[in-house]
Every structure is written in structure tokens, then in C-alpha cells.
Amino acid sequence: MIEIDIYKILDGSSGEMPLEIKLEIESGSFLAIRGESGSGKSTLLRVLAGLSEASGRIVVDSEVWLDEGYSLDIQSRKIGFLFQDYALFENMTILQNLLFVNRDLTLAKRLLKLCELDKMSHRLPHSLSGGQKQRVALCRAMMRRPKLLLLDEPLSALDMDMRIKLQDEIALIHKEFGTTTLMVSHDFVEIYKLSNRIITLNSGKIIEDTTPQDISLKDNLLLDGVVLDIIEQDGKSFYLISVLNQIVKIESGDRKIEAGERVKLSSNSLAIDLGGSYV
């Protein structure tokens, strides 16, 4: 069991804001954290890792990491951390990156094999693609056999194919090692695929604590979009709405929405693609 009850003042873009998080996480679970940028998601991970200071209490599997006047140093917290920019040791080969953390060659080889990196273990990080780098970083993070694996938007810099591959590998590693994992993510597909619990932060506080299934069922299909333009066609008025990197055209009807406004699109039915003609 991981108990978190922390307090910290954040210097946000809109002035000071308190980060107040009270949370209990079951060991072995996979928690996704989402929220607007600046809501304190990354800071929460950094406080858990000991990279940022905070007051309050953190207990991980009955080991106290933070308490009044006491803070276990970063080096002694058994943590695995995945940064968005990989943060590999550029002067070391892939294998050396892993062995620098822990000289357990058997574990290193097992991890590299799991992530299909075993054939390139003697290459230097600068010769790898972004996806390969992040897989090395994932293996490296597991080398300490961490009690807590913290993933800070680990896949946001990768393209869609590589994301899916890495999601599978994160899921595989989680299944193999059963490490309690906290992942900051904006990608709902990723969250749904990996996590079994999801919290939403807003201005430093938890405003929602639920399961991915509950969110998806409750919202049905709810997509965020922005009205790009309003056009006239055949005597009718249409909105051009940007959603999920696509542009959709929707008849305006009686609604009065200005260009530039944010909208939500919902749907209860699916259109079926029949060789290019839509039904």
C-alpha cells in the first residue's frame, strides 16, 4: 500500500497555487494521472521521487519516505522514473546504461530481451530512434527493481506506431514485475489500455478518482473540438470543427456558436465505412 498526503505551494503561470494530494494506492496497481497542464501532475511524481520538496507524509509499503522533518534521500527511494526526453546517459552504451544502475547482468539481459533491444545492446544512445531510447529508459528504470515506477508523459514525443509498441511493452513489464506504477498521460487510449484507476487533477487537487471503464461509459463518445470556421453551402450553414487532427463538417441548425469556440462532440452511433461511401 502506498499512502500519499502531501502539501506544496506551486509557482504556476497564474501565480501561487497549493498542491494538496491525499491518495492511497494499492500495491501492484497502475494509476493514471490526467489534468490540464500546470495542474501539478508532474510535480506529484517529482515529490514522490524526492526530486522536489514538499511537506506531508509518504509511506511506501510501510517504509516512510516523507514525514514531518524527515525526507528519505532520492538515492534511497527505490524508484524507476521515465522522463519525456528519455534522459539516457549519452556516454554509455545501452547495456552500460542498465548496468550503471545495478550490476545485475541477468536482469539486464532479461529486460533487453523483453523490449527486443538485446541485439543492439552495445550501441550508444545517440544512434537510436526516440522509441528505442524510451524503451532503453524503461529497461533502465526497472533495473533497481523499483517499488514505484513513475512515468511522466513517457510516450508524448513518439509517433502513433511507436506509442502502441511501447504501451504493449509497459503493459508487459507491469505484468512481469507487478510494480506499482503511476503514469501522467493525456492520451485516453493509453490510459484505458494500461491503467486500472484514473485520477484527474485540477489546480493542484484531485477532482475525480475513478476507473477508465467508468469514464468511457459515462461520457459515451465525447470528443473535444474547436470550431474553425462557419461556411454556407446549398443554402445551409455548417460548422467546420477540428477534432482529433481531423476536420468534420456539422450542420449548424439553430445553434449559435462563434468560430474559435471550444465544443464537445458526442455520438451514440457509429458510421460505417463502406468502400469510401459513408452511410
Added chain:
Amino acid sequence: MIEKLTSVDWTPFILSFKLASITAIILFIISLPISWYLATTKSRVKPILEAITALPIVLPPSVLGFYLLWGLSDSSFIGEFLSSHFDISLTFSFVGLVIASCFYSLPFMVQPLQSGFEALNQHMIEASYIAGKSKLETLLYVAIPNIKPSLLMGFIVTFAHTIGEFGVVLMVGGSIPNETKVASVAIYEQVEVMDYENAHIYSLVMLIISFLVLLGVYIFNHRYKSRLGRR
């Protein structure tokens, strides 16, 4: 022409190179912890320390030379201690020159190293702490190996700057042949006695060496940057 070159006394050059090499090595060792501290600290005294280490850039060499002469002389605390216990005199000696050069060239080593450390990906340093490594281990195995261009730059600029020093050397070391008469001082003396021929040879040698050193640095940096660019 060859006859001329063989008749030239090269000892001032050898002395200059010896002084520059020793100074660069000592400063390299001293500056690593200083620049690492300056790059990583959030302390309020940081600007004060930065200003102190940068002082030799703006101070007239005569001011620095005067204070060093005063601080190293046999009547000073350090000078008296060394001369009474070890029979070492710091002024007008090679050891004194090395100490003076270390003060004079300090910013030329500290600043490239500090900017090298500051430009490192902070997440990489944090990843090392998370991996359970201490600050010292992180410095030795992660930070230093990843700032190689800055190390080279610091080393070469310090070396070149020490070769080029004149005012401080003259004040602290004087011009004792084979002991403190380095190339820059030798040129000054040749001009003073109107030995323009030797002054020309010495100056040309200094000019060529300085140009080659800087050319080497820029070629290396250019190659290193284009290698990074291909990533």
C-alpha cells in the same frame, strides 16, 4: 634562415609551455568541483562566487600581480611559512609563477566547465540520482564524460591564455633566465634592447602557435556540433 632558427634560444618557449601545461592541469583539477558547485547550487552566494572567479578577466594584470606579490612575498604569512619550513621562496621563482598563473587563468577554466555542466540535460543528472548514485559518482561517471567539448575548450583556452600572460608574470616572476623568463617576457626584453630580429622570430612563433591552437578548437567544436546535429 635555418642557421638563424637554430641559433634562437628556445628556453623561454619551453618555459612558457611548461608553465601553461602545469597551470592547465592544476586548474583542471581545482575547477571541476568549483564549476560543478556553481552549476548546480541554488545558494544565494552563487553570484558572489561567480564574480570572484571572474575577477581576473577584468582586473588589470598589474593589480593582480601586485596583490600576488604582496601575498606570496617572504614577509607574508604563506611566504614566511614556506620559506622558514621548506626553504621555498614564491616570488621570482617558477613555483610562484605557477601559483600566479592559476589565479590569473582561473576563469578561463571555470567558465567553460560551468557552462558545460549547466547545458547538461538535468533529467540525465536526476536519472543518476534516481539510480542511487551519489553526487560524486554522478559528477565522475555522468556529468564529466558528457561535457567533453567543454573540457577540451577549458583546457586549451587556459593553456593558451597562460602562454599569453605577461603583466602578472613580469611582476611576480621578473625575468630570470631558465626560471621565470617566459616567451612573452623575452619578447618584451628584446624590443627594449632593440633586438628586432629575435623579437620578430619570437612573435611570429607565438602568433602561429596561438592561431593553430584556436583553429584546432574551432575545428573540433564544428565537428562535434555537426555530429550532434545528425542525431
